[in-house]
Amino acid sequence: MNVNKERIAQRIDDFARFNDKDDGGVSRFSYGKADAEARAWLIQICEELQLQVTIDPVGNIRARYEGTDSSLIPVFVGSHIDSVRNGGKYDGIVGVVGAMEVLSVMRENNCLPRRSVELIIFAEEEGSNFGTTMVGSKALIGKLSADEMGVLHTDHGESCTEVLKAAGFEPEKMGDFILKPGDVDAMLELHIEQGIVLEREKKQLGVVQAIAGMATIEVTVCGTSNHAGSTPMYLRNDPMPAAAKLIEDIEDTAANHVLDSTVATVGTVSCKPDMPNVIPGEVSFTIDIRDIEQDAIQKTIDRITACAEKISLERGVKIQFRTIGSSLPIRLSPRIMDTVKRAVSSCSDSWMTMNSGAVHDAAMMAAITDVGMIFVPSVGGKSHNPEEYTSPSDIALGCQALLFAVTELCA
Numbered sequence: 001m002n003v004n005k006e007r008i009a010q011r012i013d014d015f016a017r018f019n020d021k022d023d024g025g026v027s028r029f030s031y032g033k034a035d036a037e038a039r040a041w042l043i044q045i046c047e048e049l050q051l052q053v054t055i056d057p058v059g060n061i062r063a064r065y066e067g068t069d070s071s072l073i074p075v076f077v078g079s080h081i082d083s084v085r086n087g088g089k090y091d092g093i094v095g096v097v098g099a100m101e102v103l104s105v106m107r108e109n110n111c112l113p114r115r116s117v118e119l120i121i122f123a124e125e126e127g128s129n130f131g132t133t134m135v136g137s138k139a140l141i142g143k144l145s146a147d148e149m150g151v152l153h154t155d156h157g158e159s160c161t162e163v164l165k166a167a168g169f170e171p172e173k174m175g176d177f178i179l180k181p182g183d184v185d186a187m188l189e190l191h192i193e194q195g196i197v198l199e200r201e202k203k204q205l206g207v208v209q210a211i212a213g214m215a216t217i218e219v220t221v222c223g224t225s226n227h228a229g230s231t232p233m234y235l236r237n238d239p240m241p242a243a244a245k246l247i248e249d250i251e252d253t254a255a256n257h258v259l260d261s262t263v264a265t266v267g268t269v270s271c272k273p274d275m276p277n278v279i280p281g282e283v284s285f286t287i288d289i290r291d292i293e294q295d296a297i298q299k300t301i302d303r304i305t306a307c308a309e310k311i312s313l314e315r316g317v318k319i320q321f322r323t324i325g326s327s328l329p330i331r332l333s334p335r336i337m338d339t340v341k342r343a344v345s346s347c348s349d350s351w352m353t354m355n356s357g358a359v360h361d362a363a364m365m366a367a368i369t370d371v372g373m374i375f376v377p378s379v380g381g382k383s384h385n386p387e388e389y390t391s392p393s394d395i396a397l398g399c400q401a402l403l404f405a406v407t408e409l410c411a
């Protein structure tokens with residue numbers, strides 16, 4: 001059985017038409033107008049493929065291709081259709097179109113698997129509405145309750161519950177739809193790499209072996225605010241150079257003192273009162289630390305904390321750390337990796353095993369089932385912007401590998 005390269009490319013273009021903003025990129029937030037239109041279009045295709053469609057109370061879509069043995073639990077395959085603001089055409093969509101292609105080809109060939117296969121589209125993966133990623137998959141595995149959803153808010157102050165209800169969903173009824181270990185045999189996700197490794201290594205496919213864990217920390221450096229003209233240098237407790245020194249130490253820690261796989265990023269910086277002629281009283285910034293080894297994440301935090309203590313003593317400033325988010329690294333299932341390796345190697349010699357620095361819905365699903373991921377290259381490593389691009393031939397190859405892996409798992 002072979003995938004249809006033209007149909008795959010056409011469906012990717014079709015999804016890009018569902019767009020909330022005409023700004024050169026794709027903006028399709030879950031529960032918005034373009035999302036609703038994309039869902040309706042997708043569900044129509046699922047019905048044409050005679051899939052049994054279920055939409056859960058937070059908006060995850062499941063579409064089932066029935067197997068011949070109803071005693072067997074299903075294989076899931078899918079990704080997400082929501083995007084960041086002014087994002088690209090491929091993030092999430094490649095995995096959704098890949099899963100649609102797998103089921104289209106299976107139907108065309110009257111394939112009769114023993115195990116059912118379910119296309120799954122996770123809602124609100126990007127966190128574009130509420131600043132929290134993977135709302136759909138977290139709710140699906142029981143990691144995000146209706147009460148917790150009520151606390152999440154958009155920038156405009158609407159609660160997650162209000163937004164879902166306005167879109168016709170009933171998050172308080174999610175309890176009946178939560179998946180537990182033993183409900184799903186395996187989950188496969190095809191995704192763009194969103195990094196530069198495959199391109200650098202000149203490989204067309206990646207078999208993901210681990211998904212990095214992360215810790216997001218907010219750092220606040222407090223000093224003494226004062227007049228920028230009348231305060232001599234030797235009488236200052238300026239938090240800005242202290243923060244600058246610490247940021248330099250953070251880069252040095254991740255680059256030279258932990259593992260090759262360790263990354264640390266200071267992505268936001270703010271200061272108070274934020275005036276050109278005032279020594280700031282407070283500087284805040286965030287650190288995003290990621291690694292596939294939890295020990296390495298902890299070692300990075302410990303070393304940065306020690307650096308902060310030293311700076312604090314030397315410069316007479318107070319430095320506080322607050323963890324605002326974390327997730328554990330995930331090793332993908334060896335059973336599914338074996339299947340995926342067989343699948344990719346029967347499509348191409350141009351593949352490698354690799355880690356994922358980005359977190360995906362598959363990482364959430366790993367809590368309840370065996371998970372596998374296939375990556376296709378991102379040109380220039382670019383993602384989450386309109387320049388995101390993966391060649392049609394690489395996408396088709398990824399879809400073909402996905403087809404081989406799904407058919408082996410559900411045979």
Ligand SMILES: [Zn+2]
Binds near residue numbers: 080092125191
């Ligand atoms: Zn994605």
